[in-house]
Amino acid sequence: MSDPRTTPSIFTRGAVDLSALRPTAPAKPAAPSTSAPSTSAPSTSAASPSGPGGAPGGGGPAAGIPGVTPDTVIEVNEANFQSVLERSLTTPILLDFWADWCEPCKQLSPVLEKLAGEYAGSWLLGKVDVDANPRLAQVFRVQGIPMVTAVIGGQPVEGFTGVLPESQIRQYIDAVLKAAGVSVAAPEDxxxxxxxxxxxxxxxxxxxxxxxxxxxxxxxxxxxxxxxxxxxxxxxISGADAETALAKAEADPDDVEAQRLAADVEVIGGQAEQAYARLVSLIKRTSGDDRDAVRKHLLSLFSVAGPDDPAVAGARRALASALF
Structure with a gap:
């Protein structure tokens, strides 16, 4: 979970030591052996970052997404990571740390893949399976997934953990491109x-x-x-401690202020649906001014996500049911 005490700034450089992933000297050739040849499957690790895509459950880029090619969504592993760093000298790379068992990852990955196609090569999406690449996860200090971070000019910059609305992901991508000196389309406003x-x-x-x-x-x-x-x-959430806030809300489900803060913490941590459900449940148990305060708080969280977020549509239906 993201720490709610962190400001929205994303450009803290040098926080990750990548030296541990530098390639080691090649091993000396083994002496000829008379034993039977190995029956293990050949390695599929790519030698360059333009290898197969890493969409969960498949060996290539997500099918049917316009603009997604084997060169916009790439599989990143410990074997090809040095090549990925070299690629980042000219093209920013967003690393998506995921695992097959991670349900939130399956929500975030399609959005990232769609945007990778939409931006048409101005940045690359690198998929990192944390189970298959534990050293990469350790070096990038992955504490929760999905986690997204960027690499610009061979150096990492801060990213985010959890599932964010597409509008906020776009903000992050545009900020990364701006930091990398990549021209993006001028905004309408x-x-x-x-x-x-x-x-x-x-x-x-x-x-x-x-x-x-x-x-x-x-x-x-x-x-x-x-x-x-x-x-x-x-x-x-300024000055709040995430774990303390959640523990307080857990200890007293009827503490309105504690539940509101816990919902804020969950939204920041990419658990918006859980936050919405928390407040809808609280609305059912409150009345009068407390109920109205919780309702307004929930509406403010809907505004954070924007009207097009599918989770908001479902939560609005649940809110209407709770109110009427």
């Missing part, structure tokens, strides 16, 4: 670009002012509404 930049660098006051200015002029701007909701979310 430069005011939104300025607001998003402030949010991603942790300047919450500037981000709030920018989003409010957009909403004053364009009240129906969903992106600005989502951005403002994110600012409010980061403010609410």
């Amino acid at each position: 430069p005011r939104l670009d300025e607001a998003d930049d402030a949010l991603m660098t942790g300047d919450l006051d500037a981000a709030e002012a920018a989003y409010k200015k957009i909403l004053a002029e364009s009240p129906a701007d969903a992106a600005a509404e989502s951005g403002l909701a994110q600012v409010e979310l980061y403010r609410r």
Whole structure:
């Protein structure tokens, strides 16, 4: 889970020591043997990052996604990682740490693969199976999956853990491309670009002012509404400890403030559906001002995700059922 005390800034460089993954000197050839040849299957490790894609359950890129080719979604393993680092000198690479047993990974991976195709080679998606590549997981300090981090110019930058709404993943990707000096399409509204930049660098006051200015002029701007909701979310969790917040909520299910903070922590940690269910359940057990406060809190979390998030649609139905 992401620590809610962390600001939205993603560009902390040098936090990962990649020297442990440098290739070692080749072993000397073994002496001729008269024993029977090995019956083990040949290694499928690629020698370059343009090998087979790593979509879960298959050997290649996700089928049917426009723009996804063997060169936009690649399988990353310990054998080819040096080549991946070299590739990152010219093209940013997002590493998606996943496992076949991880259900949230199966939600995030299709979104990342779709975006990799949409951006058409301006960045590459590297799939890392943590079970098959434990050294990579250790070096990148993977504590929970799915986890996404970027490699720019051979160096890692901070990423995120958990499943985020597509709009926030786009923000992250665009920020990575900007840090790498890669030109991206100009946004339709430069005011939104300025607001998003402030949010991603942790300047919450500037981000709030920018989003409010957009909403004053364009009240129906969903992106600005989502951005403002994110600012409010980061403010609410400022100084909170994730484990403590969740433990307090677990100890007292009827503590309204504790449940609201726990829901915020879960959203930050990529567990939005769990957060929505927590608050819907609380609405069923409360009344009056408490119930209205929880309802408004839940609506603010819906705004963070945006109206197109499928989890929001399901949670809105559950909210309506709880209220009426």
